[in-house]
Amino acid sequence: MAGNFLSELDRRVLVCDGAMGTSIYARPLTVDGDYCGCENCTDILVRTRPDVIQEIHEEFLAAGADCVETDTFGANQLVLGEFDLTPETYSLNKMAAEIARAACDRHSTKDKPRFVLGSMGPGTKLLTLGNTSWDIMLGSYAEQARGLIDGGVDAVIIETCQDLLQVKCAINSVVDALGQRGKTPADIPILVSV
Numbered sequence: 001m002a003g004n005f006l007s008e009l010d011r012r013v014l015v016c017d018g019a020m021g022t023s024i025y026a027r028p029l030t031v032d033g034d035y036c037g038c039e040n041c042t043d044i045l046v047r048t049r050p051d052v053i054q055e056i057h058e059e060f061l062a063a064g065a066d067c068v069e070t071d072t073f074g075a076n077q078l079v080l081g082e083f084d085l086t087p088e089t090y091s092l093n094k095m096a097a098e099i100a101r102a103a104c105d106r107h108s109t110k111d112k113p114r115f116v117l118g119s120m121g122p123g124t125k126l127l128t129l130g131n132t133s134w135d136i137m138l139g140s141y142a143e144q145a146r147g148l149i150d151g152g153v154d155a156v157i158i159e160t161c162q163d164l165l166q167v168k169c170a171i172n173s174v175v176d177a178l179g180q181r182g183k184t185p186a187d188i189p190i191l192v193s194v
Helices: 002-011 020-025 042-048 049-064 077-083 085-106 132-152 164-180
Strands: 068-069 115-120 155-158 190-192
Touching: 002 115, 020 042, 020 049, 020 164, 042 049, 042 077, 042 085, 049 068, 049 085, 068 085, 077 085, 085 115, 085 132, 115 132, 132 155, 132 164, 155 164, 164 190
Parallel strands: 068 115, 115 155, 155 190
Antiparallel strands: none
């Protein structure tokens, strides 16, 4: 599918979805029930409310988006650790990719394929500020990337970045995870938004 993503990108402009966070916060969800007490951890919703996440993806696809980003902006080990969810890093990312993949498959046609972008946000700790180490961040992102890859993303997007060292670490983690799966960025491209 990634070759299809790159060839489609060569052919035309691909439109990405809108903001997942504000779409989630517009829903009447409860902290105790839907978020399992993990206030502001929208990533947990892929486990507790996959119906809501898929509905959001499908709304963007129905509006004409070519790509949807997984609900994994903060789903790396460092951020999930703040909610005692570190052991769920891989599974939450895999589930999120599968939910987005199901939505894209439902809306794809031969003339208008739809694509899943695995979202990897900047997290809450920056290397340049000394909040964490390279090795810890690399491992955190690598576990996230493995889940996204195994869940079926077409590309990975390292997004909303302001720390170039964090970007470098995230890219290296994705390349490492791809290599562990016998893949390269030619198979699953890496995008960055700064």
